[in-house]
Amino acid sequence: MTTSLKLKDLSKKEMLLAPGHRMCQGCGAAIVVKMVLLAIDKPVVACSPTGCLEVTTCISDYTAWKIPWIHSAFENAAATMAGVETMYRALKKRGKISQDISFVVFAGDGGTYDIGLQSLSGAMERGHDMLYICYDNGAYMNTGTQRSGATPFGASTTTSPAGSSVPGKMQHRKDITRIMAAHNIPYVAQASPSHHLDLMRKIQKAMSISGPKFINILSPCHRGWRSKSDDAIALSRLAVNTCYWPLFEMDNGKTQLTHTPKEKLPLKDFLRPQGRFAHLFRPENEWIIEQSQTQIDADWNAMIGAGAGASGVIEE
Amino acid sequence: MKTKLINQSNCRPVITEPGNSALLKTGTWRTLEPVLNKEHCINCLLCWLYCPDMSVIVRDGKVEGFDMDYCKGCGICALECHGKKGEKAILMRKEEKE
Amino acid sequence: MKKMTAVTGNEALAEALRQINPDVCAAYPITPQTDMMQRFSDFVADGLVDTELMLVESEHSAMSACIGASAGGGRVATATSGPGLALMWEMLYVASGMRCPIVMPVINRALSAPLNIHCDHSDAMGARDSGWIQLWSENAQEAYDNLIMAFRIAEHADIRLPVMVCMDGFIISHSLGVMEFLADDVVRKFVGDFTPQDALLDIGRPVSYGPLIVTDQYHEYKKAQNDIMSSVFDVAADVATAFENISGRHYGLFETYKLEDAEIGIVVLNSAAGTCKDMIDEAREDGVKIGLLKPRLFRPFPYGPIGDALEHLKVICVLDRSDSFGAFAPLFSEIAASLYPRANRPFLINRIYGLGGRDFMPEHVASVINEMIEITGHKTTVLPKKYISLRQ
Ligand code: SF4
Numbered sequence A: 001m002t003t004s005l006k007l008k009d010l011s012k013k014e015m016l017l018a019p020g021h022r023m024c025q026g027c028g029a030a031i032v033v034k035m036v037l038l039a040i041d042k043p044v045v046a047c048s049p050t051g052c053l054e055v056t057t058c059i060s061d062y063t064a065w066k067i068p069w070i071h072s073a074f075e076n077a078a079a080t081m082a083g084v085e086t087m088y089r090a091l092k093k094r095g096k097i098s099q100d101i102s103f104v105v106f107a108g109d110g111g112t113y114d115i116g117l118q119s120l121s122g123a124m125e126r127g128h129d130m131l132y133i134c135y136d137n138g139a140y141m142n143t144g145t146q147r148s149g150a151t152p153f154g155a156s157t158t159t160s161p162a163g164s165s166v167p168g169k170m171q172h173r174k175d176i177t178r179i180m181a182a183h184n185i186p187y188v189a190q191a192s193p194s195h196h197l198d199l200m201r202k203i204q205k206a207m208s209i210s211g212p213k214f215i216n217i218l219s220p221c222h223r224g225w226r227s228k229s230d231d232a233i234a235l236s237r238l239a240v241n242t243c244y245w246p247l248f249e250m251d252n253g254k255t256q257l258t259h260t261p262k263e264k265l266p267l268k269d270f271l272r273p274q275g276r277f278a279h280l281f282r283p284e285n286e287w288i289i290e291q292s293q294t295q296i297d298a299d300w301n302a303m304i305g306a307g308a309g310a311s312g313v314i315e316e
Numbered sequence B: 001m002k003t004k005l006i007n008q009s010n011c012r013p014v015i016t017e018p019g020n021s022a023l024l025k026t027g028t029w030r031t032l033e034p035v036l037n038k039e040h041c042i043n044c045l046l047c048w049l050y051c052p053d054m055s056v057i058v059r060d061g062k063v064e065g066f067d068m069d070y071c072k073g074c075g076i077c078a079l080e081c082h083g084k085k086g087e088k089a090i091l092m093r094k095e096e097k098e
Numbered sequence C: 001m002k003k004m005t006a007v008t009g010n011e012a013l014a015e016a017l018r019q020i021n022p023d024v025c026a027a028y029p030i031t032p033q034t035d036m037m038q039r040f041s042d043f044v045a046d047g048l049v050d051t052e053l054m055l056v057e058s059e060h061s062a063m064s065a066c067i068g069a070s071a072g073g074g075r076v077a078t079a080t081s082g083p084g085l086a087l088m089w090e091m092l093y094v095a096s097g098m099r100c101p102i103v104m105p106v107i108n109r110a111l112s113a114p115l116n117i118h119c120d121h122s123d124a125m126g127a128r129d130s131g132w133i134q135l136w137s138e139n140a141q142e143a144y145d146n147l148i149m150a151f152r153i154a155e156h157a158d159i160r161l162p163v164m165v166c167m168d169g170f171i172i173s174h175s176l177g178v179m180e181f182l183a184d185d186v187v188r189k190f191v192g193d194f195t196p197q198d199a200l201l202d203i204g205r206p207v208s209y210g211p212l213i214v215t216d217q218y219h220e221y222k223k224a225q226n227d228i229m230s231s232v233f234d235v236a237a238d239v240a241t242a243f244e245n246i247s248g249r250h251y252g253l254f255e256t257y258k259l260e261d262a263e264i265g266i267v268v269l270n271s272a273a274g275t276c277k278d279m280i281d282e283a284r285e286d287g288v289k290i291g292l293l294k295p296r297l298f299r300p301f302p303y304g305p306i307g308d309a310l311e312h313l314k315v316i317c318v319l320d321r322s323d324s325f326g327a328f329a330p331l332f333s334e335i336a337a338s339l340y341p342r343a344n345r346p347f348l349i350n351r352i353y354g355l356g357g358r359d360f361m362p363e364h365v366a367s368v369i370n371e372m373i374e375i376t377g378h379k380t381t382v383l384p385k386k387y388i389s390l391r392q
């Protein structure tokens, strides 16, 4: 039996991430971790690479984790977790462990798209039974908002600042979910905390499948996005409703949208509240917004054209 | 918070008290505080779900208030609250510090 | 009757791992370690061990996986060489800092550039400050014995630190040598069951591994690691005694050869000690009072006992199979540090040999012996650091 996702029922569950963690006020990643742990109903061991979540949840002598949790370095969360999972299989085989245990990685985009990609790819290829969650805030936030392979086109970061001759990051985001899907793993999905039922349902589905699973979850960071401390959910909702962050899953290779916005909003609505995109609203940079919009429309139409239209729209 | 003195016998990178971060009261970070008006609350529990700091207190499916030991005053609960008939049940206000 | 077998060094180490049957092995192929892990893979394929073998996509991931597996709460081994060890470098410090008793044969190989697959000690010397215990081995027998002892040392309740067992690439790993294996049950009994500490997989007692530690604790943490390392001497000696009881083979923290009455001496690691001993025998026949010291435990380094063993000498040549460019080589620096506090300080020279697999021949030992004899006679000024067997 999987846990009911009714909030009234969930509110009775023990929260496995304790308060007192040092995430910034209003941090999207904390909300993501909370939702994921609420949706899981099996004993679980977690791993995080070096990053915001890691340094804020486990500072000697205090931990916010109520489940077994390990951090070893930045570029190797998947390999570290793979080692734990392999030891689990070894000890189970030898009769030293009897319980069923699941394994979840919570990694940022830097540790996933960039420095951790090789380790992630290897672990997915070897088929370790783990759910790898990327909380994607689109830059190296822990070190002060440097651009990453996940930073959106045009965004101003501390290493791709909007200047007088270069208007922010001039490269597009890496398509990490499709890279993961190309590993032919059984389950790949994209989710957003604004659509919590969709997110938690995906977690439960992933947990029911053995083998490697990957879910990319948008994780607003108002410090790096230069927005407000209260808008993590509002911005992630706009990301979904502008189709900047479509909600979909790839179940054994078949792509399925899990949510279609009632009204597809212009990308500008997502960009405007964020200081990292402020420069794009100057006349000389408007081509960047246009190009981004064209790209988003093309991707969205391609997804619908490929028959990925939402099957059951989940009311949030 | 005073941390333990490391020596040969406890030199292990392991914390054995799960969730003991609860000893760290992040409420001191707050400048704004959420205020609940139960009359407008429909107990949708979205504020409870979205709070990054586990600071919305729910009992028997009903919002009781906020855990001011940890609430960082981000305002997500207030922004996301639909309330009743367009009247929000949570509003943020400047905190009076003694 | 002892049963002697002719095997390569890699075969001997694979055999030890088969006998020990660790819970998890994670490895990545690299010359000259490859053929050892291939042999171990055969054992897995044929069901001779039930180790979970992880064939990962890099050495960095191999060590990361070993750390995860070790924290999980079981016995873990891996093996590597040269650039593979270099790629692990970051994670070596994590393994020791996290108190993971991982055991790792290092089949010594040179580091790039230029690319070279042959033996020298640059790899393990580069990792000497990583908090790993290092055992060095002259031949397949010593490597096999060290590997078995390594598990007992690493997993000792007071130690819980990772151990490297160093053995010369190709010279030992791929050459046949005669040695004696212990029986499977004897090895298993000697190594014993693994005792987990703070196992991550103990779901009923959740622990968090790998916190951020800031300036109020880091400094003391590192001192504590140093203190733990200092207790390795006694543990390694005790384990060696226990090992002597099952094997009849004696191991100290270092080996001395004809050193007691010697006036000049050679200090050298690993396989080159064999050639040196042969030449010492010849020189002794000519009346030269010469001996040898071969460190076995390089980390932690037994400065006191080594100083005691060497201080009566007049001249010592420290032979290094690795270098520190623009500085003295690593072994020399340790020997100098062992002797500096002494009232009588032998005259020390540092000779670099055998980089990237350059042959180390009897005539090279002879030239070193001659040089030491000259220094004893005339107290000539010589270059303290020189390269031997250079092509002219
Ligand atoms: S979000 Fe508002 S209406 Fe919903 S439970 Fe919280 S306070 Fe009540």
Ligand code: SF4
Binding pocket: A026, B033, B034, B050, B051, B052, B053, B054, B055, B056, B066, B070, B071, B072, B073, B074, B075, B076, B077, B078
């Ligand atoms: S203001 Fe932020 S931290 Fe405080 S209760 Fe509301 S959501 Fe939680």
